[in-house]
Amino acid sequence: MAETIQLEVTRYSPERDASPGVQTFDVPCRKEWVVLDALNYIKDSLDGSLAYRWSCRMGICGSCGMMVNGEPKLTCATFLASYAPGPVRVEPLQYFPVVRDLVIEMSDFMRKLKGVKPWIIRPEEKPLAEGEYLQTPEQLDAYKQYSMCINCVLCYAACPVYGLDPLFAGPAAIALAQRYNLDSRDQGASERMDILSQHEGVWGCTFVGECTKVCPKNVDPAGAIQRYKLAAAKEWFKSLLMPWGTK
């Protein structure tokens, strides 16, 4: 069996530790292995108490995001050998409270997601008997990219604005708001605009674009935020000029 590589893994148990520490493990460095395989090796063979989330191992469930050598990554899509000869630092996603080891607190994101009303809003529904809402491939393309978000929250761990201002709705939630705003079947854009405009965090986004760089699904949340800001600014100007005309 081949070479080994050293993993430096954040360990933290609120029942035991005052603050997080680091534990190192030597694991086999196989060419097919991703960082997640190395964590599974540790859990199965070296220390069963290591805590982390994972599920699909094919980059679609969004569970296994962690900081790998300081960058937010899906560990199931990050090859171990690309960090040879090591060491590889594996930490919980930054800017989130840590529950234990590599497990972060997700509830802030879950609240923000719900907050942007990520569902179809229409004043009137047509009966099922009338069939589907027609949507051309071009209309689908208008929002498709934003519908690819897997909620892995890597973009929050990359976002300097979220790091400073946890009230910021954040890249994924805004991208998902735009996913519905731009869907030809939806009529809820102004309702969502009211929610997003309540907090000034969005204006703090300076188009650093870190969120787009780390997104494993090419959602381009930075683009979504810029488009949103443009739309919101237009609404604001309209409301100044024609206070009766926007709602």
Added chain:
Amino acid sequence: MDIATHDVLLVGGGGAGLRAAIAVAETNPKLRVAVVSKVYPMRSHTVSAEGGAAAVVKPGDSVDEHAHDTISGGDWLCDQDAVEAFVREAPQEMLRIEHWGCPWSREADGHIAVRAFGGMTRMRTWFAADKTGFHMLHTLFQTTLKYPEVMRYDEWFVTKLLVDDGRVRGVVALELMSGKIQALTAKAVILCTGGCGRVFPFTTNASIKTGDGMALAYRAGAPLKDMEFVQYHPTGLPFTGILITEAARSEGGWLLNKNGYRYLQDYNLGKPEPKPVLRSMELGPRDRISQAFVREMEKGNTIKGPYGDVVHLDLRHLGEKRINTQIPFVRELCTKYQNLDPVKDLIPVRPVVHYMMGGVHTDINGATPLAGLYAAGEVACVSINGANRLGSNSLPELLVFGTRAGRAAAEYASSQPAAREDAVLAQILDEERRIEEQYLRKTNGGERIATLREEMQKSIEEGAGIFRTATSLQVAAQKLRQLQERYANVSLDDHSRTFNTELTAAFELGFMIDVAEAIVESALRRTESRGAHQRTDYPKRDDEKFLKHTLAYRQPDGSTRIEYLPVVITRWPPAERVYGQESAEGKSAS
């Protein structure tokens, strides 16, 4: 011990669970409904489904043809009344999720687009590129967020069903974040926990697919039905088991042996044509294609690889544009995980455990024989899938039967008096004590979870793989009994409360060994070959003796008792399964 009271509990927050939760809320908004899931709902394994969802909407198609495809695909083990309800209700359920915003792929004029799929006579499979399950799950999850009456217990692990006086009264669950063990009582419980692919060593299934709901029901006295029918999908990537969707073949992909020969023509699946032909060759059913792989391997025509033998899936002739628009995820998965590009390279593939046709025995409304207990989705066996499920039937199944189970459970719960907590209090305390003593406080024992898991996976693959014999199954049965005994000696490294994933892995292993025993015992007793259950010692289908569902009951001593239940036949008497041009009348799929 805290107790929270609800009317209807969903265990599992994937497609079936979320659809059922909405159905409960819409049937009776006064009911207190909650979804209990060991992962955040959008992590559920529905997310991994790729190719599509079948429902008849196009001119020229008919629900009777969809029914016949499903029944012949299932080798006549499907209950035909359930199939008829399924094909009739699938279109409206698919339309409903379109109205909720699912981003279906479209034709140029804006109508829903459909593609061909294995074993289907017509093009009737709706798709959202090749991330159909992902889009359906996120649409369902985001839609549930607008129902304030649907409460959620995210990252709660259910360890036991509470049963009193022949009725289900709720569950005991562990909150991962805090380590708190709590009872959630309810008048009705709907299991929507999905399958158990992780019982096997090589599977497309996510790590969470450990048969939890099957084992919970089995332990509570409900029977598991047709557990011997395990679907191997023909095209998994070696080592990872990542699925390459059947849509790759419906778009025109070829399966080639080591000589570059389309070997399926030698297995009674039709003649090779340059364009895909419905119900023929690469668009045959999954059981037959996976079985052909083994035969080809026996002939020495497969390619040796570091993770077992493979054949090649060839998509190169489709061209970059078609691959990018129709099956972009296939390209993404191949480049990211296999370091090859299907536009230029052959994809190595081998059969991989994908789906359980069997599951908790339910009627056509998702009700199990245990009062108050319902099941829907892969965890359940209604049965519309019989001895072999057709690709793209499982996604509409979870919508149709999630809805049916949700409505039935809501009506049942509405008619029941409030649950009496005192009746189950002793059980709750017993379960809490069991978890403390067997796992959290125990320091001796010496058996490691990973060791037992690997031995279980190896024994079931050897004993109950694509081809089985009485001997192979008996060896596996014996091994599993030993593993049950050794399981009592599992000891954990982790004795803490907060997010103890070694504890949940221990629960999951216990569930899997129970489910594995049900699979092996059911397979041992079915002395015929049908669909995905192939006995080399009994190579023929035997309708005289086995046009029946297997029901596996767990006995108090842990052993399995087998009973049989006749298959419901309405309009399609058992016949030969025919694939290739004779059956498809040469219909082209493109």
